[in-house]
Amino acid sequence: MTTTVGRPGTLAATLADTEAFTDSAVNGADTAADTAADTAADTAADTAADTAADTAADTAADTAADTAADTAADTAADTAADTAADTAADTAADTAADTAADTAADTAADTAADTAADTAADTAADTAADTAADTAADTAADTAADTAADTAADTAADTAADTAADTAADTAADTAADTAADTAADATRRPTLRLRDRLVRLAELAVTPLLPSDFLDVVDPLLSGADLRGRIEAIEPETADAATITIRPGRGWRGHVPGQYVRIGVDVDGVRQWRAYSVTSPADRSDGRFTITVKAIPDGVVSNHLVREARAGTVIQLDQATGEFVLPTPAPRRLLFVTAGSGITPVMGILRSYAAELADVVVVHSAPSRADVIFGADLAELAADDRITLTTIHTDAEGLLDTERLERLVPDLAERETWACGPTGLLDLLEEHWAARGFADRIHTERFRPTIVVTGEGGRVSFTRSGTTVEADGATPILDAAEAAGVLMPSGCRMGICFGCVLPLREGAVRDLRNGELTTAVPGDGVRIQTCISAAAGACHIDH
Amino acid sequence: MTVLQKKADNPIAHLTPEDIEQIGIELDAIRQDVIDTRGARDAEYIRKVIKTQRTLEMGSRAILLVSLFPPAWVVGTVGLSIAKIIENMEIGHNVMHGQWDWMRDPKIHSTTWEWDNASPSEQWKHSHNELHHTYTNVIGKDNDLGYGIMRVDEDQRWVPMHLGQPLWNFLNACFFEYGIAAYDLELGKNLATPERRRDPEFRARAKQVLRKIRRQATKDYVIHPILSGPSFLHTIAANFTANLVRNLWTHSVIMCGHFPEGVETFERRSIVGETRGEWYLRQMLGSANISGSTAMHFMTGNLSFQIEHHLFPDLPSNRYQEIAPKVKALFDKYDLTYTTGALPVQVGSAWRKIIRLSLPNDFSVAALVRRTPTSRAAA
Ligand SMILES: Cc1cc2nc3c(=O)[nH]c(=O)nc-3n(C[C@H](O)[C@H](O)[C@H](O)COP(=O)(O)OP(=O)(O)OC[C@H]3O[C@@H](n4cnc5c(N)ncnc54)[C@H](O)[C@@H]3O)c2cc1C
Ligand code: FES
Numbered sequence: 001m002t003t004t005v006g007r008p009g010t011l012a013a014t015l016a017d018t019e020a021f022t023d024s025a026v027n028g029a030d031t032a033a034d035t036a037a038d039t040a041a042d043t044a045a046d047t048a049a050d051t052a053a054d055t056a057a058d059t060a061a062d063t064a065a066d067t068a069a070d071t072a073a074d075t076a077a078d079t080a081a082d083t084a085a086d087t088a089a090d091t092a093a094d095t096a097a098d099t100a101a102d103t104a105a106d107t108a109a110d111t112a113a114d115t116a117a118d119t120a121a122d123t124a125a126d127t128a129a130d131t132a133a134d135t136a137a138d139t140a141a142d143t144a145a146d147t148a149a150d151t152a153a154d155t156a157a158d159t160a161a162d163t164a165a166d167t168a169a170d171t172a173a174d175t176a177a178d179t180a181a182d183t184a185a186d187a188t189r190r191p192t193l194r195l196r197d198r199l200v201r202l203a204e205l206a207v208t209p210l211l212p213s214d215f216l217d218v219v220d221p222l223l224s225g226a227d228l229r230g231r232i233e234a235i236e237p238e239t240a241d242a243a244t245i246t247i248r249p250g251r252g253w254r255g256h257v258p259g260q261y262v263r264i265g266v267d268v269d270g271v272r273q274w275r276a277y278s279v280t281s282p283a284d285r286s287d288g289r290f291t292i293t294v295k296a297i298p299d300g301v302v303s304n305h306l307v308r309e310a311r312a313g314t315v316i317q318l319d320q321a322t323g324e325f326v327l328p329t330p331a332p333r334r335l336l337f338v339t340a341g342s343g344i345t346p347v348m349g350i351l352r353s354y355a356a357e358l359a360d361v362v363v364v365h366s367a368p369s370r371a372d373v374i375f376g377a378d379l380a381e382l383a384a385d386d387r388i389t390l391t392t393i394h395t396d397a398e399g400l401l402d403t404e405r406l407e408r409l410v411p412d413l414a415e416r417e418t419w420a421c422g423p424t425g426l427l428d429l430l431e432e433h434w435a436a437r438g439f440a441d442r443i444h445t446e447r448f449r450p451t452i453v454v455t456g457e458g459g460r461v462s463f464t465r466s467g468t469t470v471e472a473d474g475a476t477p478i479l480d481a482a483e484a485a486g487v488l489m490p491s492g493c494r495m496g497i498c499f500g501c502v503l504p505l506r507e508g509a510v511r512d513l514r515n516g517e518l519t520t521a522v523p524g525d526g527v528r529i530q531t532c533i534s535a536a537a538g539a540c541h542i543d544h
Numbered sequence: 545m546t547v548l549q550k551k552a553d554n555p556i557a558h559l560t561p562e563d564i565e566q567i568g569i570e571l572d573a574i575r576q577d578v579i580d581t582r583g584a585r586d587a588e589y590i591r592k593v594i595k596t597q598r599t600l601e602m603g604s605r606a607i608l609l610v611s612l613f614p615p616a617w618v619v620g621t622v623g624l625s626i627a628k629i630i631e632n633m634e635i636g637h638n639v640m641h642g643q644w645d646w647m648r649d650p651k652i653h654s655t656t657w658e659w660d661n662a663s664p665s666e667q668w669k670h671s672h673n674e675l676h677h678t679y680t681n682v683i684g685k686d687n688d689l690g691y692g693i694m695r696v697d698e699d700q701r702w703v704p705m706h707l708g709q710p711l712w713n714f715l716n717a718c719f720f721e722y723g724i725a726a727y728d729l730e731l732g733k734n735l736a737t738p739e740r741r742r743d744p745e746f747r748a749r750a751k752q753v754l755r756k757i758r759r760q761a762t763k764d765y766v767i768h769p770i771l772s773g774p775s776f777l778h779t780i781a782a783n784f785t786a787n788l789v790r791n792l793w794t795h796s797v798i799m800c801g802h803f804p805e806g807v808e809t810f811e812r813r814s815i816v817g818e819t820r821g822e823w824y825l826r827q828m829l830g831s832a833n834i835s836g837s838t839a840m841h842f843m844t845g846n847l848s849f850q851i852e853h854h855l856f857p858d859l860p861s862n863r864y865q866e867i868a869p870k871v872k873a874l875f876d877k878y879d880l881t882y883t884t885g886a887l888p889v890q891v892g893s894a895w896r897k898i899i900r901l902s903l904p905n906d907f908s909v910a911a912l913v914r915r916t917p918t919s920r921a922a923a
Contacts, residue, residue, distance in 0.1 A: 206767045208759045209658035210598075214651075218598045227651075270587030272648040497857050498673035499642035499654045515576060527648060528655060 221315050224251030228318045230264070232310060233289060238374045242295040242342065243307045244280065249290065249318055256290065256321030258283050258353035259346045259419075259446075263524065264292070265317030268305045272317070274525060275302045278346035278421075278446070279321060280375075282353040293374060295342035325419065325446040326350075332417035333359050336410055338430060340366035340401070340422030341374075346446055347421060348375050355387040362410055366393040366401050366422070401426065403433040414439065421446040459536035463487060463544045464506060472536040477513060479531040489531065489544070496533040505529045508540030555808065555829060558879060567828075567878060568821030574870050575856050578863050587647050589862045593634055594652070601627035605768060611778035621782040625789040626843075631660050632794055633845025638861040640669050645858075663725040664756045667749060671728045677857050681802060681809045681830035688802065689809065691716065691727050695901045696802075697809045702904040709902045713895075720791035725753050793843070796891050797834070801850040803894035804832045806883040827854040828875065833868075833884035840887065841865060851882065 203212040213226045221229050230253075234246040247264075256262065261278045277292035296307040325346050327335075335358060337347045344365055355361070367373040373392060383390040391409050393401050407413060420430050420443060427445045434443040458473035461481065472481035479501050482489050491501045496514060504526035510519050513533050521527040526543060556564075604623030611617040636659035638644070644652045658665050671687070679685035683699055690696040693716070694709040716723040726732075729749055734740045764783040772779040808829040815826070834840070834848035841848045849864035852871055859867075875882040885893070 202767070205759075205762055206771070208763050209660060209756070215598055215602060218595055218602070267584070267587060267647070267649075269583040270585070270647055271583075497677055498669075499645065499858070500670065500674050502642070502645070502655055515579065528645060528653065 222248070222250035226250065228252045228320065230316050230318045232312050232314045232316060234312055235306075235310060237307075238293060239295075239372055241307060242293060242374050244291050244293045245306060245310070246281075246289050246291050247316070247318075248288065253288075253318070254320050256283060257323075257326045258350040259326040260321040260323035260349075261325075261346065261446075262290075262292065262321045263319035265319075266302055266305060266310070268301050273302050274317070274319075276448075278323075278325075278349060280345050280348045280352070282349070284353070293342070293345045293348070295374065323446070325421065325444060327354065327419075331358055334412070334416045335361045336413060336416035336418040337361070337363045337365075338401075338406065338418065338420040338422070338426070339363070340395075340426050341368075341372075342448065343420075343422030343426075343446070344374050344379075345421070347419065348378065350419075351382060351388065352378075355382055358387075361388045362391075362416065363388050364391045364393070364401065364406060364409055366395050366426070368396045369394050403429060406430075406433075416442075418443045419446075420444070421448075459508070459538045459540060461508075461536050461540045461542060463542050465544055474511065474535050474537065475513070476535060477532050478510065478529075478534050478536060478540070478542070481536075482531070487544075491532060494532045496530055499530060501532045502528045502530055504543040506541040506543050508542075509537040510534035510540060511537040555881065556825065559825075563878060564821040564825055565819065566821070567874065568819070568824050570874055571824050571855055571871075572820075574867055574874075575859065578856070578859050578867060582646060582860065582863075586860045586862060587644075587649075590635075590639075590644050590647075590652060590860070593630065597627055597630045597635060601631070608768065608775070608779050608782050609772045610775055611772060611782050612775040617778055617782055621785050624782065624786040625793075628660060628786050628790040629793055629843055630845075632790060633797070633847065634842060634861060635659075635845075636661065636665075637845050637847070640665055641673060642858045643860045660760070661724065662721040662753065662757050662760060663728045664752050667728040667753070668724065671730075673857070677854070679815070680827055680854060681807070682812055682815055682826075683809055684812045685815075687727065687730075691723065692730075692732055694898060696897060698901070698905050699809060699811070700901075702901075706902050710895075710899050713898050717792050717795035718788060720795040721787070722757075725757070729753055796887070797844045797847050799894040800834050800887065800890040801831055801847060803897055804883065804885065804890045805893050805897060806881060807832050824855060827851070828880060830854065831883070832890065833882070834887050834890055835884050836887060838865070848887075851884075 200212065207215055216223045216226045220226075222231060228250055230247040230249045232245055233248050235243050236246075237243050256279045259278070261276045263274055263276050265272050265274045267273070277294060279290050280293045281289070281291040294303050294306045296303045323346075327350060331354065337350075339347050347363070351361070351363075363379065365373070365379065370376065373379070376392075379388070379390055379392070382388045395401070410416065414437065418430075418434070420427055424447065427447060430443060431440065431445060434440050458471070458476075460469055461472050461478055462469040463482070468482070468485060468487050470478075470481050470485040470487070472478055477494075479489055479491055479494065483491075489501065490503070494501070505519065505521040505528070506526055507521055507523050509521075510529050511517070511534065512519065513535055518537060519527055519529055519534070529542075531542075559567075600623055604620045604627055607616050608620035608624065611620055636657065639652055639657045640654050640659070642654035645654050647653075650656050654669065659668075661668070676686055676688040681689060683689060683697060690700065690709075693705075693712050695702060695706045729746070734743070734746045734750075740746060764787065765780055768783060769776045769779040810826055810830070815822075818826070828851060831850040831854045833851050834844060836848060846861040846864045847853060849868055852859075852864040852868055853861070855871065856864075856867075872882050
């Protein structure tokens with residue numbers, strides 16, 4: 001036990017140690033042995049006496065029963081308590097110290113404490129229970145001569161072993177684990193870090209079962225320590241149905257590489273919806289903000305909300321930026337960007353960051369009409385400054401871009417490393433063409449549409465962890481279909497009220513059998529669904 | 545339909561099977577109405593409640609740092625008691641019912657929520673959501689009927705232990721959170737035999753409960769008192785009082801849900817093959833409301849709309865008040881009794897029942913006199 005009196009930062013240190021301190025003060029190894037012995041002796045004596053008396057009435061003499069019961073109870077209780085306490089304490093301390101030391105060396109004190117506690121508790125409990133039970137049973141069996149004695153011995157041994165093992169193991173494990181973790185942590189940490197960790201630990205103890213971040217959220221949802229979030233600071237229209245949204249990310253934001261996207265969680269009609277949007281601002285923006293540019297699509301839940309309804313000041317959920325649609329270093333000398341519609345967004349992010357450094361850039365961008373061109377002015381300016389060679393195609397008047405035209409526009413296409421982003425049709429076309437020409441590896445594409453969800457009747461349901469796949473029809477709850485296929489499913493009322501059957505839907509679509517409502521999930525979502533009232537409406541991946 | 549049929553004044557004798565299915569259809573429509581209009585307003589409501597509760601709790605605990613001063617003690621204790629009640633009732637209970645799962649916010653979700661209570665949420669959800677709500681008031685299936693220690697219906701068999709049930713009930717009220725934890729662990733059953741005691745699953749769950757209790761107690765009785773410095777003991781007293789007040793309040797409210805006179809209980813075999821309409825009907829007759837002000841409804845976690853809650857346990861609690869008139873109209877239309885009353889009346893009614901049923905059904909002084917051999921000898 002690390003006592004902390006007289007050390008720097010003692011208030012926090014003392015307080016953070018308090019849990020361990022109370023444990024050990026109240027339930028130290030001595031106390032454990034005492035308590036175990038007392039409890040075991042009492043319980044064992046009672047139980048043994050009762051059982052022995054009963055059995056003796058039928059089989060043995062009263063004396064035998066008394067003696068057997070007494071002896072068995074005493075011996076069993078003593079031995080069990082001693083052995084259990086000792087073994088538990090030793091094993092717990094050893095295991096805890098080892099594990100804690102190892103773990104603490106490279107992880108936080110928390111991890112060490114957890115691991116140590118778990119391992120110690122398990123090992124201690126097992127060993128203590130085994131040893132106690134064996135010893136108690138042996139000793140008792142020797143002393144007793146007949147059925148009464150056997151019964152007494154068994155019962156006494158069981159009870160004594162249980163009680164002693166529990167008390168001793170718990171206490172010893174807790175104390176040992178705490179101490180070991182503390183010591184290990186102390187040994188590997190600088191004092192300032194230790195103080196900070198202790199303050200965090202203290203805060204955790206003070207707000208359990210919540211987390212300190214739950215209370216930080218009340219103060220300011222963007223503080224560090226809270227989940228990553230952002231605040232919408234401005235929404236500026238780009239075209240009639242597209243807008244650029246400026247986001248101030250919370251403290252944990254690690255920035256982005258131009259071309260990457262960020263997943264944001266927006267509450268639309270009270271329901272959290274996650275979508276991906278490419279970052280359109282340059283990477284080195286000095287004020288720490290970043291922008292995304294959203295095009296509202298017909299019936300699009302999130303895009304319409306962001307473009308038309310969202311207001312500055314709204315707090316949104318954020319994920320760290322990610323994505324492979326980025327330029328390598330060093331950047332290729334000659335580049336081609338083929339974009340259409342909102343597909344310009346990641347490319348704009350790249351151009352705004354690197355245009356000055358890139359030597360030879362061709363941009364071929366399609367949009368229905370002049371008014372629909374997102375970033376039209378920015379592109380024109382880059383072209384005017386000779387940073388890029390720009391071709392804009394207005395597809396309403398000129399028709400969709402085809403590869404023949406592209407080859408004409410960019411005669412040296414074969415020598416250019418190409419990045420393309422736009423509707424599925426365009427990207428499929430380009431990939432086929434590049435493959436046909438034998439340089440499929442020189443085109444990089446970014447797709448905005450998630451894997452298209454088939455919302456027919458029924459579908460193949462796969463369970464990611466157990467690896468089982470089930471063919472479920474559209475009228476059978478996933479719960480029933482999965483159980484019929486031998487999957488161990490959580491369940492409760494089986495009628496949609498208890499939520500005992502809720503599992504995360506990683507990808508796919510399910511239909512609520514009660515109202516036909518469709519719930520869809522794209523990779524990364526993990527929408528929680530009630531399997532007992534949900535039927536597959538297409539292929540589903542369920543995390544279970 | 546076999547529910548209640550054996551009662552002398554069968555409250556549903558006048559209903560045809562078609563009526564019962566029609567009730568189900570009408571209730572489904574009420575439910576769908578709420579689901580269709582569920583949205584930003586509701587989300588804002590629960591977030592505001594959570595924010596207010598956390599602010600109140602932080603504020604009260606801050607005031608209690610100087611609980612040495614009597615006014616601070618009183619204000620802090622009242623604030624903390626209210627905060628704890630809101631946390632358990634309007635937030636914890638309802639979130640764990642999945643009432644807010646539709647928001648898809650992992651921080652306000654039945655599968656992630658943990659509450660300020662001795663019973664770990666996972667265990668509580670099993671015994672409450674799965675058992676109590678599915679088998680509401682079915683004798684022998686719904687352990688909430690007397691929590692396994694009391695007799696709250698004439699049809700439950702009397703044993704001498706029930707003589708003490710007014711006392712058990714009072715103690716249970718004072719330490720309700722531990723009562724709930726013991727109940728969720730099915731402690732009585734699981735301690736009965738060595739096999740059950742040794743069952744690894746039971747042990748794991750017991751350990752989970754002990755860990756939770758230890759954390760809760762460390763918070764209320766060690767950490768915050770130490771932070772209070774010279775007010776150490778005063779803060780312990782304040783936190784103990786807040787827990788006691790919360791326990792007494794939640795116990796009273798919950799007792800009003802199913803124990804008052806007028807609430808029906810059901811036989812085990814009556815629910816075999818139950819249809820959705822019949823299930824609804826059982827919820828309608830097996831629950832009782834509490835009438836009162838909006839503030840009162842809020843402090844009960846809207847469990848004052850116990851009937852509506854039991855019909856639609858997963859609808860957001862802020863909507864119960866809104867649909868109550870429609871539900872009441874349905875009761876009237878089908879000539880069923882919508883049991884409701886003011887809190888003191890319902891609490892009194894529940895207590896009277898508990899005291900009455902602590903004695904055997906046929907108990908009367910005359911019967912006692914007739915039965916005892918001494919009195920026969922004297923006669
Ligand atoms: C990596 C990545 C980056 C992205 N970057 C951007 C970006 O910078 N700007 C931007 O505006 N969007 C971007 N998206 C698309 C964005 O994530 C959403 O899919 C889009 O905003 C539509 O969402 P919604 O909620 O409005 O539509 P939903 O309500 O999800 O869909 C409504 C209907 O539209 C269909 N639909 C879905 N997506 C599209 C689409 N792209 N085009 C046409 N129909 C569609 C759906 O199948 C459905 O029928 C990106 C997507 C990905 C995967
Ligand atoms: S098992 Fe009850 S909601 Fe699914």
